Amino acid sequence: MEVKLFGQKGVSSMNLTKQDRNQLADGHQMPKLGLGLYKVTDEAVMQKLLAGAYETGYRLFDTAQMYQNEAMIGRALQALPVQRDEFFITTKIAEANQGYDATLRSLEQSLKDLQLDYVDLLLVHWPLHQHFFETWRAFERAKAEGMVRSIGTSNYGQIHLEYLATKANELPVVNQVEVHPYLTQKPLQTFTNEHNIVTQAWAPLGRGGELSDPLVVSLAEKYQKSPAQIVIRWHLQNQTALIPKSSHVERVQANMDVFDFEITNDDMQALDDLNQFKRISQEPELVYERGAQYPHH
Numbered sequence: 001m002e003v004k005l006f007g008q009k010g011v012s013s014m015n016l017t018k019q020d021r022n023q024l025a026d027g028h029q030m031p032k033l034g035l036g037l038y039k040v041t042d043e044a045v046m047q048k049l050l051a052g053a054y055e056t057g058y059r060l061f062d063t064a065q066m067y068q069n070e071a072m073i074g075r076a077l078q079a080l081p082v083q084r085d086e087f088f089i090t091t092k093i094a095e096a097n098q099g100y101d102a103t104l105r106s107l108e109q110s111l112k113d114l115q116l117d118y119v120d121l122l123l124v125h126w127p128l129h130q131h132f133f134e135t136w137r138a139f140e141r142a143k144a145e146g147m148v149r150s151i152g153t154s155n156y157g158q159i160h161l162e163y164l165a166t167k168a169n170e171l172p173v174v175n176q177v178e179v180h181p182y183l184t185q186k187p188l189q190t191f192t193n194e195h196n197i198v199t200q201a202w203a204p205l206g207r208g209g210e211l212s213d214p215l216v217v218s219l220a221e222k223y224q225k226s227p228a229q230i231v232i233r234w235h236l237q238n239q240t241a242l243i244p245k246s247s248h249v250e251r252v253q254a255n256m257d258v259f260d261f262e263i264t265n266d267d268m269q270a271l272d273d274l275n276q277f278k279r280i281s282q283e284p285e286l287v288y289e290r291g292a293q294y295p296h297h
């Protein structure tokens with residue numbers, strides 16, 4: 001399978017469209033731009049959000065067992081006039097549900113809550129040393145049994161992916177990691193590109209905090225776009241898939257209005273140079289050692 005390179009200088013990306021999908025190494029496809037649903041826990045907001053997002057063109061919705069909104073998403077999807085194969089659902093196995101049996105049991109519950117026969121993408125939410133290979137063995141089985149279409153990881157660094165490859169029968173096809181202008185993760189993205197693993201950015205807007213960065217604001221003025229649209233377009237031109245979240249339908253719509261302009265190579269470089277190795281969330285290595293995302297768990 002062809003390995004896609006990213007960040008190539010001089011390659012026009014003007015032909016990006018909102019329907020664009022990544023070809024995954026397992027033969028399936030995944031929309032490049034999806035909607036994150038972390039912290040959306042109000043039923044009325046969820047219904048409005050999914051309906052508005054679907055109408056705008058979003059097809060990928062990202063949740064996790066940890067977000068405690070799978071059942072709500074299930075109900076909101078039922079309310080949409082769409083066929084199952086028209087949308088792409090990602091969920092993630094929580095740390096407490098890792099291990100062979102627990103992964104499979106909890107996946108059954110997620111499917112029940114989502115009212116689905118399968119999810120399009122199942123991710124290991126965080127690497128944990130205790131259940132590292134057993135959890136992945138359960139993922140391979142879930143895929144073989146049709147409970148999931150594609151399997152992937154989240155918050156895995158290069159070393160976790162290389163370790164997983166020592167025993168895995170199948171490699172992850174997606175690695176969802178924290179990526180935003182202050183944490184560009186170029187070396188990890190180069191590694192995953194070389195291994196045909198698609199990088200999908202979480203907190204792609206830096207949780208909103210990077211939208212007031214002076215460079216981002218000045219580029220927004222220059223291109224007559226919003227700061228969020230500049231950052232979203234930057235991800236896409238770097239060939240990073242992404243799942244920005246908003247609880248506001250107008251913002252969800254605006255976040256997809258990024259296909260009528262192109263950031264120049266110089267401005268792309270300037271955005272890349274904002275990197276400060278600054279994480280919003282946990283250091284994956286600590287979670288791996290601690291066995292939980294938060295110290296008190």
Ligand SMILES: NC(=O)c1ccc[n+]([C@@H]2O[C@H](COP(=O)([O-])OP(=O)(O)OC[C@H]3O[C@@H](n4cnc5c(N)ncnc54)[C@H](OP(=O)(O)O)[C@@H]3O)[C@@H](O)[C@H]2O)c1
Nearest residue numbers: 036037038154202203204205206207208228244245246247
């Ligand atoms: N795998 C993991 O470990 C992991 C961890 C965290 C998140 N995720 C996933 O990634 C998704 C995205 O990450 P995130 O939610 O942490 O952060 P994010 O998408 O970077 O930022 C979301 C924040 O930006 C604001 N925002 C969105 N669009 C905006 C706009 N156009 N103008 C101004 N502000 C805007 C939102 O506010 P409003 O909602 O008020 O509009 C919200 O506060 C999550 O929802 C979740 O699905 C995965």
